[in-house]
Amino acid sequence: MNIPLPIILHALFMFIGFVVLLYAASISMKKKTNQWLKKHRITALSGVTSVITGLIIMILFKESKGYPHLASPHAIGGLVTSFMALITPTLGYLITKGKQKVKPLHKWSGRLTIILVAITIIFGFIRLLEIVTK
Numbered sequence: 483m484n485i486p487l488p489i490i491l492h493a494l495f496m497f498i499g500f501v502v503l504l505y506a507a508s509i510s511m512k513k514k515t516n517q518w519l520k521k522h523r524i525t526a527l528s529g530v531t532s533v534i535t536g537l538i539i540m541i542l543f544k545e546s547k548g549y550p551h552l553a554s555p556h557a558i559g560g561l562v563t564s565f566m567a568l569i570t571p572t573l574g575y576l577i578t579k580g581k582q583k584v585k586p587l588h589k590w591s592g593r594l595t596i597i598l599v600a601i602t603i604i605f606g607f608i609r610l611l612e613i614v615t616k
Contacts, residue, residue, distance in 0.1 A: 485610070485614065486543070488539050488540070488542070488543035489540075489543070489610070491536075491539050492536045492537075492539045492540045492543070493536075493606065493610075494536075495532045495533070495535045495536030495539065496532070496533060496536040496560075496599070496602075496603060496606070497603065498529075498532045499529045499530070499531075499532035499533035499535075499536060499567075499599065500529075500533075500596070500599045500600065500603060501529075502525060502526075502528050502529035502532060503526065503529035503530070503533075503567075503592075503595065503596055503599065504596060505525055505529075506522055506525035506526035506528075506529055506592075507592060507593075507596060509521050509522040509525060510522045510592075523571075523574065526570070526571060526574070526592075527571060529567075530567045530568065530570075530571055533563070533564060533567045533599070534564060534567065534568075537560065537564045540560070554605070554609050555605050555609075556602060556605035556606045556608070556609040557609075559598065559601060559602040559605050560602050560606075562598060563595065563598040563599055563601075563602045566591060566594060566595040566598055567595050567599075569591055569595075570588065570591040570592050570595050573587055573588035573591055574588050576588075
């Protein structure tokens with residue numbers, strides 16, 4: 483079983499992003515210090531950066547090999563998840579600029595993003611098993 487390095491890096495960045503996003507969510511639930519928002523923002527943006535890095539690695543890998551894009555449930559789920567990972571901090575930014583009406587949207591978007599990352603990881607493992615057992 484020889485898994486190409488870009489696939490390993492893709493999985494690693496996505497998993498790290500998932501864990502960091504979970505931590506960012508936990509920070510926002512506790513709110514025990516005055517610095518919770520700053521910690522939440524930095525942690526969440528780090529998680530999103532990791533997810534986007536994982537996405538870019540896979541796009542570049544597929545381009546270099548001539549593989550089709552969006553050819554599996556994992557790939558489609560990954561695109562939707564990455565989109566949500568960008569929408570959520572955008573909504574958070576709007577809250578800091580006084581748009582308090584988007585706060586419930588931001589919370590639900592964050593929850594949905596974490597759920598989508600988890601589902602996409604599961605589809606990724608399934609896809610990886612399909613690839614290595616061929």
